[in-house]
Amino acid sequence: MPSINKIELFKNLQTAIELEHSTIPPYLAAYFTINQDTNAFSWSVIRSVFMEEMLHMTLACNVLNAVGGHPFIDNPTFIPEYPTEFNFADRKFDVGIVKFSKPAIEAFLEIEKPSEQKLRVEGEHLKNLMQPINLEEKTIGEFYQAIKDQLIHLVEEYGEEEVFNGDSSIQITAKHYYGGGGKVIEVHNLETALFAIDIIVDQGEGASGTIYDGDETFFGQEQEVAHFYRFNEIYLGQKYNEGDHPNENPTGEKVTINWDAVIDMVDNPKASNFPEGSAARIKADEFNQLYSHFLRLLHLAFNGQSHLLVKAIGMMYQMKYVAAELLNCPTSDSSKKMAGPPFEYIPLAERKQFHWLVEELVVELK
Amino acid sequence: MSKKNEYDVVIVGAGISGGIVANQLAEKGHNVLILEAGVKKDFSFDTYREYLNTYYENTVKIPNSPYPQNSNAPQPLVTDVDGIKNGIQQFNEKGYFKQYGPAPFQSTYTRAKGGTTLHWLGTCLRMLPSDFKEQDLFGIGKNWPINYYDLMPYYRMAEHEIGVSANIEEQSYLGIAFQKDYVFPMTKIPQSYLDKQLSKWTKNAVFEYEEETFNYKVVSTPQGRNSNPNPKYNNGEGYQPIGAVGNPDLGQRCEGNSACVPICPVQAKYNALKTLQKAVNKGVVIKAQCVASEIMYDDNTGEIIGIKYKEYDDFDALKYDENCFYKEKIVVAKRYVLAAHAVENAKLMLASGFKNKNIGQNLMDHPVLLTWGLAPEKIGAFRGPGSTSGIPSLRDGAFRKNRSAFRVEIGNWGWNWPTGSPSADLSDALSKQLFGKDLRKALLDKVQKEFRFGFLIEQQALSNNCVTINEQYKDALGNYRPIINYNITDHEKEGMLAAKSFSKQFFKTIKGENKTKYDSNNGGYIEYKGESLWWQGAGHLAGTHIMGTTKENSVVNKEQRCHEHSNLFLVGCGNMPTMGTSNPTLTMAALSFWAAENINKDLEQLKN
Numbered sequence: 014m015p016s017i018n019k020i021e022l023f024k025n026l027q028t029a030i031e032l033e034h035s036t037i038p039p040y041l042a043a044y045f046t047i048n049q050d051t052n053a054f055s056w057s058v059i060r061s062v063f064m065e066e067m068l069h070m071t072l073a074c075n076v077l078n079a080v081g082g083h084p085f086i087d088n089p090t091f092i093p094e095y096p097t098e099f100n101f102a103d104r105k106f107d108v109g110i111v112k113f114s115k116p117a118i119e120a121f122l123e124i125e126k127p128s129e130q131k132l133r134v135e136g137e138h139l140k141n142l143m144q145p146i147n148l149e150e151k152t153i154g155e156f157y158q159a160i161k162d163q164l165i166h167l168v169e170e171y172g173e174e175e176v177f178n179g180d181s182s183i184q185i186t187a188k189h190y191y192g193g194g195g196k197v198i199e200v201h202n203l204e205t206a207l208f209a210i211d212i213i214v215d216q217g218e219g220a221s222g223t224i225y226d227g228d229e230t231f232f233g234q235e236q237e238v239a240h241f242y243r244f245n246e247i248y249l250g251q252k253y254n255e256g257d258h259p260n261e262n263p264t265g266e267k268v269t270i271n272w273d274a275v276i277d278m279v280d281n282p283k284a285s286n287f288p289e290g291s292a293a294r295i296k297a298d299e300f301n302q303l304y305s306h307f308l309r310l311l312h313l314a315f316n317g318q319s320h321l322l323v324k325a326i327g328m329m330y331q332m333k334y335v336a337a338e339l340l341n342c343p344t345s346d347s348s349k350k351m352a353g354p355p356f357e358y359i360p361l362a363e364r365k366q367f368h369w370l371v372e373e374l375v376v377e378l379k
Numbered sequence: 380m381s382k383k384n385e386y387d388v389v390i391v392g393a394g395i396s397g398g399i400v401a402n403q404l405a406e407k408g409h410n411v412l413i414l415e416a417g418v419k420k421d422f423s424f425d426t427y428r429e430y431l432n433t434y435y436e437n438t439v440k441i442p443n444s445p446y447p448q449n450s451n452a453p454q455p456l457v458t459d460v461d462g463i464k465n466g467i468q469q470f471n472e473k474g475y476f477k478q479y480g481p482a483p484f485q486s487t488y489t490r491a492k493g494g495t496t497l498h499w500l501g502t503c504l505r506m507l508p509s510d511f512k513e514q515d516l517f518g519i520g521k522n523w524p525i526n527y528y529d530l531m532p533y534y535r536m537a538e539h540e541i542g543v544s545a546n547i548e549e550q551s552y553l554g555i556a557f558q559k560d561y562v563f564p565m566t567k568i569p570q571s572y573l574d575k576q577l578s579k580w581t582k583n584a585v586f587e588y589e590e591e592t593f594n595y596k597v598v599s600t601p602q603g604r605n606s607n608p609n610p611k612y613n614n615g616e617g618y619q620p621i622g623a624v625g626n627p628d629l630g631q632r633c634e635g636n637s638a639c640v641p642i643c644p645v646q647a648k649y650n651a652l653k654t655l656q657k658a659v660n661k662g663v664v665i666k667a668q669c670v671a672s673e674i675m676y677d678d679n680t681g682e683i684i685g686i687k688y689k690e691y692d693d694f695d696a697l698k699y700d701e702n703c704f705y706k707e708k709i710v711v712a713k714r715y716v717l718a719a720h721a722v723e724n725a726k727l728m729l730a731s732g733f734k735n736k737n738i739g740q741n742l743m744d745h746p747v748l749l750t751w752g753l754a755p756e757k758i759g760a761f762r763g764p765g766s767t768s769g770i771p772s773l774r775d776g777a778f779r780k781n782r783s784a785f786r787v788e789i790g791n792w793g794w795n796w797p798t799g800s801p802s803a804d805l806s807d808a809l810s811k812q813l814f815g816k817d818l819r820k821a822l823l824d825k826v827q828k829e830f831r832f833g834f835l836i837e838q839q840a841l842s843n844n845c846v847t848i849n850e851q852y853k854d855a856l857g858n859y860r861p862i863i864n865y866n867i868t869d870h871e872k873e874g875m876l877a878a879k880s881f882s883k884q885f886f887k888t889i890k891g892e893n894k895t896k897y898d899s900n901n902g903g904y905i906e907y908k909g910e911s912l913w914w915q916g917a918g919h920l921a922g923t924h925i926m927g928t929t930k931e932n933s934v935v936n937k938e939q940r941c942h943e944h945s946n947l948f949l950v951g952c953g954n955m956p957t958m959g960t961s962n963p964t965l966t967m968a969a970l971s972f973w974a975a976e977n978i979n980k981d982l983e984q985l986k987n
Binding site for chain 2: 049050053054057060061064187188191192196330
């Protein structure tokens with residue numbers, strides 16, 4: 014029996030993982046530059062969105078692992094270089110590491126914008142199935158729909174067992190993952206794979222033509238509006254009411270957005286832009302080291318050592334601390350702008366040991 | 380739905396007991412009203428953050444520091460307690476309680492939605508089987524009319540509701556039994572580095588006292604704090620941790636914010652708002668800013684015919700003129716439940732003219748003997764929950780005939796409780812003229828080695844320890860202020876001596892430095908058999924309406940129904956005839972589930 018060619022499926026799922034991850038540094042930058050006291054609403058919204066992106070990334074890894082693929086996380090192309098261009102069917106736009114601001118929220122709205130077309134077109138999809146999905150011709154929602162179609166087609170042709178032949182013991186389960194927008198799904202067959210993908214799409218764009226993210230259906234959680242609409246609530250300074258229509262403005266209670274209570278971070282900080290020996294440079298280098306080590310830990314966790322995911326959480330707290338320090342460092346002696354987390358990749362060979370580094374990574378450095 | 384002002388059940392108090400009873404009864408389809416004395420606050424996370432901000436801004440971080448004082452429903456504060464002058468314990472006029480001593484009563488509670496679980500530490504220990512029959516076993520204290528095995532299924536319900544994290548294999552000691560194959564909803568909260576080091580340094584260590592030798596062990600403490608769900612829980616169904624009310628993703632796991640007492644910033648720690656939210660979703664009505672002032676009853680039958688309460692509009696009653704600052708209303712129901720905490724329940728019954736002489740008597744707390752010192756090396760103080768382990772080994776034994784048992788609570792927050800560190804350490808260093816690098820080094824060296832013990836000493840019920848009322852002492856709304864008479868006995872003092880000795884031996888075993896030094900001017904300081912002792916309140920208030928077999932020896936029967944008022948149930952620690960050495964919330968929650976069952980049976984019978 015010929016083995017199934019899953020290369021394109023693997024490639025698309027890898028793209029999905031990178032896609033979900035790529036939104037996180039920009040969301041974190043907005044999040045780190047405001048605080049819970051002066052911008053409680055926005056802080057909560059952004060936090061809940063990036064927590065869900067992490068869930069999405071995890072779900073995508075689970076799907077990839079379930080079909081026998083391997084997430085490739087610790088690699089130089091995993092983090093985009095910011096500002097990066099998002100290239101979708103209907104629109105092209107830049108997303109950068111920038112402070113909380115109207116332009117930042119506009120970019121977030123662009124990322125999460127629901128596809129105009131929710132209906133599946135017979136035939137046309139099947140034609141393109143075994144070609145790599147070029148995101149340039151799709152919205153995020155459509156991209157995932159095409160992955161779902163690929164899976165369905167493969168199962169129809171080769172049977173569920175052949176398609177879902179990954180090692181089930183390395184799936185990330187609710188034991189390893191929490192606090193991020195819902196329960197993580199262990200993927201082991203078509204139904205769970207499609208379910209996992211549905212969660213990604215519905216939390217982002219909204220559950221079929223509504224402003225809600227389907228969490229009530231999926232998780233029995235209180236009704237929450239999908240990411241796009243949450244960002245809209247920030248942008249317009251008003252919450253949605255139950256029964257509001259996706260194409261109309263929110264009619265719920267007004268919220269105060271303190272656009273001024275924001276740390277004035279320089280746009281798209283890069284470590285090399287800060288003077289050698291300066292506090293900004295030292296901390297920026299540390300942040301990049303930290304983030305790269307973190308990606309390595311995620312890589313190990315998503316490739317068989319699921320118990321390491323909990324240790325990654327400790328590193329996330331560390332990221333928060335180092336970012337806070339960075340945001341307190343002027344970019345240069347004469348500048349009023351503050352440095353910020355650059356999220357730049359440092360290759361394994363150049364990584365150093367730090368006091369916050371977990372044992373498993375220290376061992377690898379030796 | 381309910382007719383105007385008529386409910387199946389009216390509950391006084393929106394704390395954990397009231398919340399559990401309300402939630403259980405609403406589940407069965409009954410109409411429930413809760414009257415809460417505290418201010419109206421919704422369950423949104425934004426509102427909870429107001430408490431956080433109050434806490435951050437308060438320079439004195441006492442347990443009630445996030446929860447503002449409200450003259451309409453005043454709360455006792457730890458800072459109300461006075462010190463000793465010329466060897467005599469002082470009792471000042473400030474504060475909600477009127478205390479006559481001779482010993483200061485140092486525990487407090489919170490009058491707000493969520494009650495004292497807002498500021499509790501979260502320790503969830505079951506009582507020991509012996510604790511239920513101390514009179515029979517040791518000739519001291521009282522017997523409960525029920526035993527540990529009766530309470531077992533309700534303990535499981537309480538552990539489910541609160542969400543208790545513990546590993547079952549570590550928790551079966553001193554007779555504590557569990558149902559076959561039972562596991563706790565979540566696996567244990569990671570033990571602190573301090574716990575692990577102390578464990579290592581005391582391997583095979585023993586405690587020698589009065590010709591007896593005791594083995595002991597550092598054991599992880601079961602707690603109501605979110606941890607990893609145990610997939611084996613509930614026959615493999617698992618458990619979903621409940622995060623913050625109004626923000627369910629937050630608080631899914633303990634983050635080690637180290638602020639548990641007085642407030643968890645993410646609500647990983649259980650608080651009764653979580654239960655109240657569920658109750659409200661089932662249709663339970665909570666009316667806040669309603670202070671129950673009198674329970675009206677028929678003189679002949681004892682039947683409760685209504686609860687009078689004072690509903691206030693504004694936060695500060697003192698702003699109003701004399702004429703009208705509250706509206707007096709009456710609510711009627713088929714069954715009534717008092718869940719306002721031990722002292723308030725007793726106070727309300729006394730204010731209503733209840734005749735049972737046990738009401739208000741047998742007030743108990745856990746006097747906590749604090750000792751403190753330095754570990755031989757840095758142990759990472761001030762990280763994680765207030766306490767993640769303890770030493771339960773001395774909770775039981777024949778010695779209880781002669782002295783109180785105690786539980787050892789290991790404190791992760793340095794000397795914060797006994798001395799006010801790290802601020803106290805800073806003041807100390809500054810007085811030594813240290814600054815800059817020297818200051819930082821001195822602080823780091825010291826603070827990182829600090830740990831303390833809290834010995835929870837069992838206290839017995841005594842009729843002289845009581846809550847009473849008097850016309851002279853009323854609050855702004857004209858409700859009574861509790862008058863407290865309180866003391867500890869030699870039995871407890873002997874327990875404290877043993878605790879102090881344990882501490883001494885422990886510090887020697889681990890080669891640490893015992894830095895315990897008691898200030899004779901501090902409230903709670905005493906001298907006994909040549910030893911100086913100093914104890915504080917644990918925040919546990921119990922016994923004021925104990926459970927028993929007759930109306931002569933108790934206020935409620937084992938159904939938690941008042942002997943003399945058959946349509947009135949009492950819940951809370953006030954029902955407990957003994958405290959044992961465990962923090963009482965878990966036991967109280969278990970009893971509340973049982974009470975709810977009994978009330979439901981009543982209501983079902985009424986329907987037929």
